[in-house]
Amino acid sequence: MKINLKNLIVLIVLLLGLSSCSEIDVYDESVIVNNALNNDEDEPLITQDITVSYVTSIDNGLDNNTLRLLVNLSPNIDLEAIIDLGLVYSEEQNPNLSDTKVSATSIQESNTIDVEQLIEGQTYYFRAYMITNQGVFYSSDEVAATVPETDCTIIPEDNHINEWYYLIEPEQNVYNASDIYQITVLSPANFNFSNQYEIYLYVNEDEIEYICNGLDFESFYNNEGILTYTYNYGIPENLTPSSCYTMRIIPAAWSNEDDTAVSNSFMILQ
Structure with missing residues (x-):
């Protein structure tokens, strides 16, 4: 049986093209995160298109042990391309997704995020993160915030x-x-x-x-x-x-x- 070499080459090119399209269109968030964590120590992806700032704490009517932060996105970012957005935090500097994370409830250019169940008197370090099918990006800035201590009203007694x-x-x-x-x-x-x-x-x-x-x-x-x-x-x-x-x-x-x-x-x- 004769094989038309020209047709065979065309068929191979078409198959490779379909395979490539599939890899681009289909993503797995866990794979993206794992790849990012593997690269964090060497080359974490940093962008100035995400900023994080400390807003307030219990002084503004929040529960005890809660800090409120703001994550802002640059107009350059396509909101529909974002898979997940939020904060990562730790008691050590340069937190990443292997530490504790809190996702934004909805994704907008300006996102208010309340971080709860923190320890009074403890200082935490916060970075914003964004996950797209291109990878995990962290804010270039990092915020340090200390949870205010509550004044207890306990009448002194012996033990x-x-x-x-x-x-x-x-x-x-x-x-x-x-x-x-x-x-x-x-x-x-x-x-x-x-x-x-x-x-x-x-x-x-x-x-x-x-x-x-x-x-x-x-x-x-x-x-x-x-x-x-x-x-x-x-x-x-x-x-x-x-x-x-x-x-x-x-x-x-x-x-x-x-x-x-x-x-x-x-x-x-x-």
Whole structure:
């Protein structure tokens, strides 16, 4: 059988053209991101067509632990070509998509983005990012912003009741929903921790919930021979983020506020 060499060459060219068109028209965002991350250390794609600026924080009516930033796009950018747009941030400089990201809810020339669940007093570094089928682009500018600390309104109290029961301070400064907070009470005089003592979670001077009483605690002697009581408390969901939470032991048998034991304050995020 004779093969027309001319027709064969035309057929090969057509097939290659179709294959090339397919590669251009079809993209996979995860592939684009992975390729960008592989190049970030050597040659991250930087553009001056994206800018990021710090707007405000809780002073403008936002929830605690929230910063508001603005991502602006140059009119040179085709909005319809953008796959994803938002912010990347980290506690270290030069964040990229391997760090935490927050996408814009809609893509416009000017985009306001609220970054939530941040830690008070912590400084974060923010860069804007944009994903198109040409790759991942980062803003040329980087913004550093510190989350303001909330002033707690907690009446100072001792961490013990008549030196009978000592409420041990939190093991961590920050807890998230479903984390376990181990409430620990020491009794140097080896007193029984009874149901006359109730444990509560407070934020500032507001009661959030009753947790348990002394009978719900497990007891043992620690390495120093001190009678120790512990209770594992699961941090509930849907609490308002704040750094002004405390644990409290309140005697149920009498109402003398001076006999309330209060822990150091700690933060709960969601």
